[in-house]
Amino acid sequence: MLNMLGSLIGGLGLFMLGMWLMSDGLKQIAGERLNQILKNWTNSRLRGLSAGFLLTAIIQHSGAVTLATIGFANAGILSLRRAMWIVFGSNVGTTVTGWLVVLIGFNLNIEHFALPLIGIGMAMRLLNSNRAYANIGLALTGFGLLFMGIAALKTTFSGADSLFDLHFSSGLLAIDIVMFALAGLILTTLLQSSSLTLTLALTSLAGGIIDLLPAAAIVIGSNLGSTTTAIFAVIGSQPVAKRIVASHVLFNLLTAIVSLILLVPLIWIIHWFQQLVVEDVQFTTTLVLFHTVFNLLGVALIWKLADPLENGLKTKFSATDENIAETKYLDNTTLKIPNLAITSIRLELIRLNKHVLKMVTHCIHKNRSISWLKQQHAFTEQNILKIGNFSHKLYQQHINEQIAEKTADLLRVSQYCDAISALTVAIAENRALSSHPIEAQLQQQLTNFNVDCLLLIDISALDKLNPFLKNQLDSLEKTYLSLKSLLLRRGAEGRLSIARMEKELQAISQLRRICQQAVKASLFFSNSQLDHPIDKP
Numbered sequence: 442m443l444n445m446l447g448s449l450i451g452g453l454g455l456f457m458l459g460m461w462l463m464s465d466g467l468k469q470i471a472g473e474r475l476n477q478i479l480k481n482w483t484n485s486r487l488r489g490l491s492a493g494f495l496l497t498a499i500i501q502h503s504g505a506v507t508l509a510t511i512g513f514a515n516a517g518i519l520s521l522r523r524a525m526w527i528v529f530g531s532n533v534g535t536t537v538t539g540w541l542v543v544l545i546g547f548n549l550n551i552e553h554f555a556l557p558l559i560g561i562g563m564a565m566r567l568l569n570s571n572r573a574y575a576n577i578g579l580a581l582t583g584f585g586l587l588f589m590g591i592a593a594l595k596t597t598f599s600g601a602d603s604l605f606d607l608h609f610s611s612g613l614l615a616i617d618i619v620m621f622a623l624a625g626l627i628l629t630t631l632l633q634s635s636s637l638t639l640t641l642a643l644t645s646l647a648g649g650i651i652d653l654l655p656a657a658a659i660v661i662g663s664n665l666g667s668t669t670t671a672i673f674a675v676i677g678s679q680p681v682a683k684r685i686v687a688s689h690v691l692f693n694l695l696t697a698i699v700s701l702i703l704l705v706p707l708i709w710i711i712h713w714f715q716q717l718v719v720e721d722v723q724f725t726t727t728l729v730l731f732h733t734v735f736n737l738l739g740v741a742l743i744w745k746l747a748d749p750l751e752n753g754l755k756t757k758f759s760a761t762d763e764n765i766a767e768t769k770y771l772d773n774t775t776l777k778i779p780n781l782a783i784t785s786i787r788l789e790l791i792r793l794n795k796h797v798l799k800m801v802t803h804c805i806h807k808n809r810s811i812s813w814l815k816q817q818h819a820f821t822e823q824n825i826l827k828i829g830n831f832s833h834k835l836y837q838q839h840i841n842e843q844i845a846e847k848t849a850d851l852l853r854v855s856q857y858c859d860a861i862s863a864l865t866v867a868i869a870e871n872r873a874l875s876s877h878p879i880e881a882q883l884q885q886q887l888t889n890f891n892v893d894c895l896l897l898i899d900i901s902a903l904d905k906l907n908p909f910l911k912n913q914l915d916s917l918e919k920t921y922l923s924l925k926s927l928l929l930r931r932g933a934e935g936r937l938s939i940a941r942m943e944k945e946l947q948a949i950s951q952l953r954r955i956c957q958q959a960v961k962a963s964l965f966f967s968n969s970q971l972d973h974p975i976d977k978p
Contacts, residue, residue, distance in 0.1 A: 448593055449597050452592075453590070453637065455589050458583075458590075459585070459586030459587030460634065462582055463587055466580030466581075466583060478492060478496070483519070483526065483527055486747070489530060490740065492527055493528060493530025493531040493532075494533045496531065496534065497531040497537070503535045504667065505777060507670070508674055508774040510524050510685065511671065511682045511772070512775030512778065513775075514682065515770060515785070521681060525747065525750075528692070529740055529743060532696075532736055533736045536736055539639050539728070539732050542639075542640055542643050542729075543725050545588065554585075555586075555589045556585065558582070558584055558585030559585035561581060562583075566579050572841055594644040617654075617658075618654065618655075618658045618704055621655040621659050622658040622665075622701060623662060625638055625642070625662025625663040625665075626662035627662075627666070628663065629663040629665075629667055629669070635663040635664060638659065638660070638663035639663060642656045643725050646725055647725050653727060656728050658704065661701055664732075665697045668690045668693050672690070674686075674773065680757075682774065683758040684755070687757065688750060688751075691750065693739070696735060700738065707735065712727055764820060765796045765820045766823040768831075771785055771831045772785065776831075776835055786828060787851065790854050790858070791903045793828075794858055794902060794903040794904075794966075796817070797821060797865070798861070802895060804865045804868055807872075811869045815866055818866050822862075825858065828851075832848050850968050851966070851969050854962045854965050854969070864952075864954055864955045864958070867951055868948055871944055871947055879941065880931075883927065883928070883937065886923075886924050891952070893920055897913050898959055901962070910960045911960070913960075914957065917953070928946055929942070929946075
């Protein structure tokens with residue numbers, strides 16, 4: 442018994458480690474193109490369904506695809522409709538794991554290819570400086586470990602029916618089915634992997650520990666339990682994320698209820714079909730076929746219900762009034778895909794930059810009070826702190842040097858936004874102390890300088906990325922020096938009080954610094970562009 446428990450724990454560990462390494466390597470490979478795939482390949486139900494299926498089949502982690510989809514929707518790249526169909530397709534994609542276990546894990550001598558894969562994969566990971574090949578090596582290592590885990594579980598459960606017996610019954614088939622479905626749900630919630638629960642059900646069935654109907658009920662429960670990963674991830678998240686997860690839960694719940702009701706006839710039909718095709722019917726193949734059929738059945742059921750479901754969800758989880766202190770695009774679900782996390786930071790900075798530049802405009806036009814500007818500056822600092830914390834979490838992921846450099850550039854942009862906000866408050870406080878009028882010519886010069894600053898601020902917004910910013914800044918510098926000279930002259934002539942001259946000099950110097958900070962922010966933001974930038978939401 443102790444040896445078996447040790448083998449079971451080791452097999453589970455190998456499977457989970459292999460799944461994690463393989464998924465992580467494949468996500469790194471796909472990460473740079475994932476935004477194009479999800480954005481450009483999902484403009485219809487069928488294409489969204491196919492994208493979700495293919496990504497899950499390749500990455501072998503439906504949770505990662507679901508969380509990535511939520512992240513893209515939070516970033517404004519995906520609509521609710523597109524995100525829903527990707528998630529539905531991801532559900533179908535989980536069936537590929539079962540086919541891999543049955544067709545490869547149960548039918549081939551795993552050691553003959555798993556161990557070489559681990560060796561080749563680690564050699565590629567450790568000896569190759571090329572990032573793409575290193576990630577392929579990581580995926581190959583994970584693939585080998587995953588099948589070593591399957592082999593260990595298969596060996597553990599072979600002949601284990603004398604020690605473990607899960608053939609008990611309450612006397613009522615319906616109660617038994619619901620009980621095993623709950624067991625599958627709980628097990629998946631604890632392990633946070635429906636693929637692992639499915640593999641345990643398959644190896645237990647192959648070892649004679651459990652019968653086909655209870656194993657099928659466990660698989661149904663694991664399908665429903667797979668939603669818990671997404672549920673935990675969106676606690677306190679944006680409304681769109683909660684709507685996507687709600688659609689995910691409702692889809693899986695509908696599929697589970699119908700599958701439990703039709704469990705016996707579905708198993709009978711699948712078994713009958715197998716007998717027509719092959720002579721030696723394997724229950725493990727029956728279970729994988731059932732897993733595939735009930736997921737496809739769920740898609741067929743949701744096809745007509747999707748539009749009413751989408752319309753209903755749009756009215757749920759309404760957002761509160763937007764406040765710059767609360768981030769809109771930063772979401773922890775994007776951290777697993779570094780390129781997506783960078784996109785989220787960039788979108789949040791575009792939003793923050795628009796806000797601080799609007800503060801400058803209000804300050805110049807004097808149509809907002811100092812108390813309002815101070816409050817907005819406090820909110821801006823809160824937002825910048827959250828961007829910094831999010832960036833720190835991103836650094837804790839497996840990010841490459843390119844992503845690290847872009848993150849540093851974006852953090853610098855956030856600091857420029859903070860400086861613009863602080864200078865805006867300083868200008869407003871400074872000008873509030875200057876109440877005496879000044880001569881018309883000087884006032885006109887000051888007004889012209891303000892207009893030039895407003896024009897430069899407008900074209901330096903992060904979502905515009907104007908290539909002529911430096912030229913514009915050089916032109917403003919000449920205007921600034923001319924105005925500064927005029928103020929000093931008027932002060933020397935006694936036509937402007939020294940106190941007022943100092944206040945105006947300080948104000949135009951601060952406004953000039955704001956323009957410099959805005960231009961620097963735009964230039965560093967441009968440096969942080971992804972190789973394949975997304976459209977702005």
